[in-house]
Amino acid sequence: MDTTTSTDQAAVDLTAPQRLRVIKRTGDVAAFDASKISVALSKAFIAVEGDQVESSSRIRDLIQQLTSQITDAFQRRMPDGGTLHIEDIQDQVELALMRSGEHKAARAYVLYRDEHTRARSAQNDGITKPHPTINVTHLDGTVRPLDLGRIETLVFDACAELSNVDAQKIVDDSLKNLYDGVPIDGVSTALMMTARTLVEKDPNYTYVTARLLQDNLRREALSFLKVADEATFGEMQEHYPVAFKAYIESGIAFEQLDEQLATFDLERLGAAIDHSRDNQFTYLGLQTLYDRYFLHQDDVRYELPQVMFMRVAMGLSLNEEDREGRAIEFYELLSSFDYMASTPTLFNAGTRRSQLSSCYLTTVPDALDGIYGAIRDNAMLSKWAGGLGNDWTPVRALGSYIKGTNGKSQGVVPFLKVVNDTAVAVNQGGKRKGAVCAYLETWHMDVEEFLDLRKNTGDDRRRTHDMNTANWVPDLFMKRVFDDTDWTLFSPSDCPDLHDLYGAAFQVRYEQYEEMTRQGQLKLFKRVKARDLWRKMLSMLFETGHPWITFKDPCNIRSPQQHAGVVHSSNLCTEITLNTSEDEIAVCNLGSINLSQHVIDGKLDGDKLKKSVRTAVRMLDNVIDINYYAVPQARRSNMRHRPVGLGIMGFQDALYAQSIAYASEEAVTFADESMELVSYHAIEASSDLAAERGRYESFDGSLWSQGILPIDSIEKLKQERGADYIEMDESQTQDWNYIREKVRSQGMRNSNVMAIAPTATISNICGVSQSIEPTYQNLFVKSNLSGEFTVVNAYMVNDLKARGLWDEVMINDLKYYDGSVQPIERVPQDLKTLYANAFEVEPKWIVEAASRRQKWIDQAQSLNLYIQGVSGKKLDVTYRMAWFRGLKTTYYLRALGATAVEKSTVDRSKHNAVGNDTATAPAVPAPAATAPTAQEPRGIEDFLKGKSGQRAPSASTIDELGCESCQ
Known part of the structure; x- marks a missing residue:
């Protein structure tokens, strides 16, 4: 209705009603102008007739006639x-159109008036571009027009620079x-749902969705803190410092935040918050924070992303001399995603109950009060979000003599059932499932029943369906x-x-006990074939996923702390190797360097890595002093x-950023050199902290001190085990x-410095691949406690785009082949090699890269193993190789049976084929010519090569595994 007309109005007497005056809506008074009536009528007809108004003499004459009628009526x-009111004039125009029988034009004029009425009302509410028909119900119950201008600002801001x-x-x-x-939250949901459906088209839509989610977060937190009803991304530059101060005050008032936070220079810290870093989040990462990490009151999240990172930074700098300076340093590292603290630290740093540690390892004694004391400790540690590893080897086996009662023991298994149910009952403060892993040495009489704990058949009273189990395997076995x-x-x-012996000493004493059985001095024992027991261990691992092999x-032998005790087990996620006893519960505090953030222009930036590692080690050391300990032994x-x-x-x-395939010698070399740098700088940082603090x-006598x-x-391991x-x-x-010289002279602040955790959750937050894992699939739906999220390999998409291959057909092919590029004929071989998924990478590459890392690490690494076309032979070869290559532990086995790798018997390479001039490439590329040629252990055969046409598992939705305590 904004166009004008050139309709001839000369015949209308525009000067007759000179003494009439018009009151505008603003209250101003102006002279009556009949030409404006002609314009209004013209717009009504244009809305109905369009350009025909210009050429229609009938309409021109009618406009002139109606204008004269309305003017004459006012004169009479x-x-x-x-004085007339503007609404009176518009009423007469509407009435004149109706009386003349021009009902369509009259309706157009009514809609025109209504639209402008809404616009004027919206302007009074600050709405610059109201939707003509849609109203929004706000949180306070008021109904206002949908602000199209704000929606466009939000969406265009969300898409900026993408x-x-x-x-x-x-x-x-x-x-x-x-x-x-529609409710105001429904508007935001509609925007997010629209954007997230486009993620499979282009990975950048995940950032768009996250930025749209930010609008909900801002509205919820800012209104709760009484800072603003809502805000755009750009407005947060001003709002963040104000919201930060209000947040600290509110959190302390709610008795959620540590009162010491109020003693910081909040003006300085608020000014250091970088609002632009909100744009780094993927949708999965931000939704995860919202669902599980942000502080809330009455189910309202009043913590914003950058505020959370600053809260954690403040909580970790409470004991620093320059608290504000260190808090800003820590904030910069966290909010840039260069490093991320573990989940317990993110949950609890800066709160009134700062349980920041990730993992606890315990040894269970062979006494009833000690056993139930250990189960109580499990409950208390689990309550405050700790992952647990229990060493059950000291507990006597089934059939053992009990002197105090003159009876026989029921063995370990009944107690493990109690542990299982305790983990279910005490679910880490109501935030996530309780998680525990029981360890048993392979020489224990109950080991065969221990292997069956996760089976779905048999006596359910002797099954543990919810807890994890792991074999603690001596070299002699x-x-x-x-x-x-x-x-x-x-x-x-x-x-x-035997429980406290290892290496050559264990072998000597174990063989003495075996001789005692032959001499009749030991009555309770069982002799089995080592390979039969090994086969059962592998069989149960494949069938139930447990027990893991460590x-x-x-x-x-490689523990720096062997002078101070014995490592009796690992933790829940198999990366921690610390001493335990009845008097000491081992505790570890975790965090992870984001390696991909340190690859700049295709190269690992050593200077940046050094800076990040040094700050990270300081943060981790601070955890020890600030931490809340649920039990005194910890x-x-x-x-x-x-x-x-x-x-x-x-x-x-990091490999993708360098165009390096996981299954390559280059990847093994990068694993080696990158971990060497992390180790070098971490050890030096701990030594420098020793000089400072x-x-x-227990440093004296440690391997460090030597x-x-x-x-x-x-x-040392070679000497104890034997070079063969x-x-x-x-x-x-x-x-x-x-x-070496620095450590000798300055000492170490920390007995152990490195361990590679699985990082399932914090890697989601940072939007990168988990830990040291190969890509699971290139396109899939990830399912976790926050919902389901489409994940697409952005590196792959960009490479396919560069070659003109990213289109709807490629997307459909990827869906059909469950994220695998191997069967897609038109994908070039170099990209198939680069983007082979976890099941298309031969497990020897995973083991070899892990071995190169293990040489630099004083603890261990959470190492998942992926095997496609699994068989007993492959399992045997893979786990023997892991031991032979010096690994300390392994974690989950993800196995894909040979019958699961084919979707149908049709020629799948022809599905949605585009340009099929080339022959179908094998699904698993042959190893490069530079593949490792190191001698393998006696009895290990070459790994089976992948078969042509095999692909990733047929499940398109991936559930995250197990523990989050170590992430």
Whole structure:
């Protein structure tokens, strides 16, 4: 209705009603102008007839006639002049159109008046571009027009600086899903749902969706804190400092935040908040924070992303001399995603109950009060969000004599049932499932029943369906598997010293006990074939996913703290290897360097990595002193030894950034060199902290004090195990003599410094690949407690776009083949090699890369193994290789049976084919010519090569596995 007309109005007497005056809506008074009536009538006809108005003499004459009628009517009503209201004039125009029979034009004029009425009303409410028909119900119950201007601002802001996204499409498609009276949250939901459906078209839409989600977060938090009703991204630059101060005040008033936070210079910290970093989040990452991390009151989240990072930074700098300076340094590291603290630290830093540690390891004694005391400790530790690893080896086996009652023991299993139910009942403060892993050494008489704990058949009273289990395997057992000899099972009540022995000393004493069985001195034992027991271990691992396989001797022989005790188990996620006893519960504090953030222009930036590692180690060391300890044994252990576990994540992203395939010698070399740098800088940082703050209490006598670094301890393992049973690369590129001398002279602040955790949740927050994992699939739906999220490999999409291959057909092919590019004929071979998924990477590459990392790490790594076309032979080869290459632990086995890899018998390479001039490439590329040629252990055959046509698993929705405590 904004166009004008050139209709001839000369015949109308425009000067007759000179004495009439018009009151405008603003209250101003102006002279009556009949030409404006002609314009209004013209617009009504144009809305109906369009351009025909210009050429229609009938309409021109009618407009002139109606204008004259309306003017004459006012003159007759007020012959001596007077004052009219603008609404009176518009009423007469509407009436004149109706009387003349021009009902369509009259309707157009009514709509025109209504639209302008809404616009004027909206302007009074600050709405500059109201929707003509859709009203929005706000949180206070008021109904106002939908603000199209704000929606466009939000969406265009969300798409800013992102390529290949269409802001107008999101706006248009979202409006189709809205209705009159829609709640304000429904508008945001419609925008997000529209954007998230486009993620499979282009990965950048995940950032658009996250930025649209920010609007909900801002509205919820800012209104709760009484800072603003809502805000755009740009307005947050001013709102964040104000919201930060209001947040601190509110959090302390709600008794959620530590009162010490109010003593910081909040003006300085608020000014340091960088609102632009909100734009780094993927939708999955931000939704995860919203659902599980942000502080809330009465189910209202009043914590914003950058406020959360500053809260964590403040909580970790409480004891620093320059608290504000360190808090800003810590904030910069966290909010940039260069490093991320573990989930317990993100949950609780800066709160009144700062339980920041990730993992707890306990040893269960062979006494009833000790057993139930250990179960109580599990409950208390789980309450405050700790992942648990229990060493159950000391508990006597089934059938063992009980002196106090003159009866026989029921063994370990009934107690494990109680542990299982305790983990279910105490679910980590109501935030997530309780999580525990029970460890048992392979010589324990109950080991065969222990292997069956996760089976779905058998006596349910002797099954543990919710807890995890792991084998704690001595080297001697593995040697007997290789040599195909017997293995003897004992009750620890008959040979208690085996629990604390390892290496050559274990072998000597174990063989003495075996001789005692032959002499009749030990009655309770069982002799089995080592390979039969090994096969059952692998069979149960494939069938139930448990028990995991971890190796006792390398964990102890290479432990810096072997002078202070024995490592009896690992933790829930198999990366922690710390001493435990009845008096000490081992504690570890975790965080992970985001390796992909340190690859700049295709190269690992050593200077940036050094800076990040040094700050990260300081943050982790601070956790020890600030931490809340639920049981005294944990505090005693942590204060005495001060272990931390710095790990990495985004390894696969870092490879992509360098165009390196996971299944390649280049990837193995990068794993080696990147971990060497992390190790170098982490050890130096801990040593420098020792110079600043003092050595850890039990430093004297440690391997550190002897100048033996993790790389040096490989030689000790070779000597204890025997050179024929181990092969590890020992090459190095850094000046390690400098570090040895520094550690000797300054000491170490931390008994242990490195451990690679699985990072399932914090990698989601940062939007990178988990830990050291290969890509699971290139296009899939990830399912976790926050919902389901489409995930697409952005690196792959960009490479396919560069070659003109990214289109609807490619998307459909990827869906059909469950995210695998291998069967898609038109994908070039180099991209098939680069974007092979986890099941298309031969497991030897995963093991070899892990071995290169293990040489630098003083603890262990959460190592998932992926095997496609699984068979007993493949499992045997893979796990023997893991031991032979010096790994300390393994984690989940993700196996894909041969019958699961084919979707149909049709020629799948022809599905949605485009340009099929080339032959179908094998699904799993042959190893590169530069593949490792190191000698493999005796009895290990070459790994089976992948078969042509095999692909990733047929499930298109991936559930996250297990524990989040270590992330």
